[in-house]
Amino acid sequence: MLIAIEEQAVLDRIQTWLKTTIVPQANSLDADPYALATAMAGLAQLGVFGLRVPAQWDGLAVSNTAFSLVQEQITRHSGALAFLQVQAQSAIAMLLKSKNAALQKTYLPRLSQGEVFWGVGFSHLRRPGSPLLQALPVKDGYELTGQIPWLTGAGCFEAAIAAAVLPEGQAVFGRIPLANAQQAAGGTIRISPPFRLATMTSTQTVRAQLEGWLVADPDLVDLQPAGWIDHNDRQNVLKSTWLTLGCAGASLDAIAHYLQQKPLDFIAEALSKLSQEVEDCRQQIWRSQQQTVSDPDLFKQQLQLRAWSIDLAVRSAHAAVTIVGGAANDLNHPAQRIYREALMFTVSGETPKIMSAILKRLTSRILI
Ligand SMILES: Cc1cc2nc3c(=O)[nH]c(=O)nc-3n(C[C@H](O)[C@H](O)[C@H](O)COP(=O)(O)OP(=O)(O)OC[C@H]3O[C@@H](n4cnc5c(N)ncnc54)[C@H](O)[C@@H]3O)c2cc1C
Secondary structure (H helix, E strand, O other): OOHHHHHHHHHHHHHHHHHHHHHHHHHHHHHHHHHHHHHHHHHHHHOOOOOOOHHHHHHOOHHHHHHHHHHHHHHHOOOHHHHHHHHHHHHHHHHOOOOOOHHHHHHHHHHHHOOEEEEEEEEHHHHOOOOOOEEEEEEOOEEEEEEEEEEEEEOOEEEEEEEEEOOOOOEEEEEEOOOEEEEOOOOOEEEOOOOOOOOOHHHEEEEEEEEEEEEEEEEEEEEOOHHHHHHHHHHOOOOOOOHHHHHHHHHHHHHHHHHOOOOHHHHHHHHHHHHHHHHHHHHHHHHHHHHHOHHHHHHHHHHHHHHHHHHHHHHHHHHHHHHHHEEEEEOOOHHHHHHOOOOOHHHHHOHHHHHHHHHHHHHHOOOO
């Protein structure tokens, strides 16, 4: 996986910071929102939020490969930090594609420097049936009413890009505050208390209820045709595999550490086999990502690669737990945390096609 010398220097700097600053506190970052916010500020100082942003908006504009390797490395050291920053990266990517030049001019330099963070709330577009969040065109913009079931980053993110569905099926994307709020004209946003999750509680995921919330034209980020989410999911099947590979890598690091305490041949053998499989998987993902022609066979192959990376992350985490033994049941044990992170990365961004690919892989093993 080739990256430019300057990109390698950025990656090295980030890796050094992850090893020295993040590794010692990885478990508390999973639970403590304040520690996680401080870590986000650390990533901002390293330029991580400007990685994909062009220089005109104060970004570094690194290649897709370099960006993927950074995502992998962050996840390898803290799943919670990786998950929270990836929401902020999604918001930046959406604003970069926006036609709202004024909003870009005001916010892209600030977002790219990590002065402020935005999250995203669009996964509900995947739910079948009546839209959970509806948009009504009004004189000055769109009025949003309904629910955003998943919104990560409360307390850390100032705003979020919310997606709502118009009566004709198009999706409207607008900036909303990620907090309780009331507009003079009566629009309201009410957010739930942070969910009590099995992992990454520090990322403060909430549910938001909107009633007639006006997204005025200056806050409009995008407008997409009906079916946008399916197209977007199809284009991005492999995007999150770098986080899943990072999660598998976290288990490999843990196993290597426990091997020093328990120098047993079969642990060394398991580490060697899993390391080889992770490397094979990432090489295949990288090669597949380089393909430019989009055809049904490529999509099928990418679904299988996504399922493989998830299976690998869960198996590697299971192997780490197996090696640690009873102590891995302690909620604060690193192997326990990584195991829970692997479950989180299993469902993140899940679609019926991804679900099907994972289940096929899980049920195709020969059971004796
Ligand atoms: C901790 C956490 C934080 C998250 N934070 C965010 C966030 O900040 N922003 C964000 O946008 N998303 C967020 N998500 C959402 C995440 O990406 C979703 O988990 C993922 O999209 C799967 O959707 P779901 O959990 O809503 O599950 P489901 O509703 O079960 O959907 C899973 C898939 O099954 C399909 N499906 C559901 N019901 C049916 C049915 N009856 N018939 C056929 N198909 C069906 C859906 O179309 C969907 O593709 C978060 C999730 C978690 C767990």
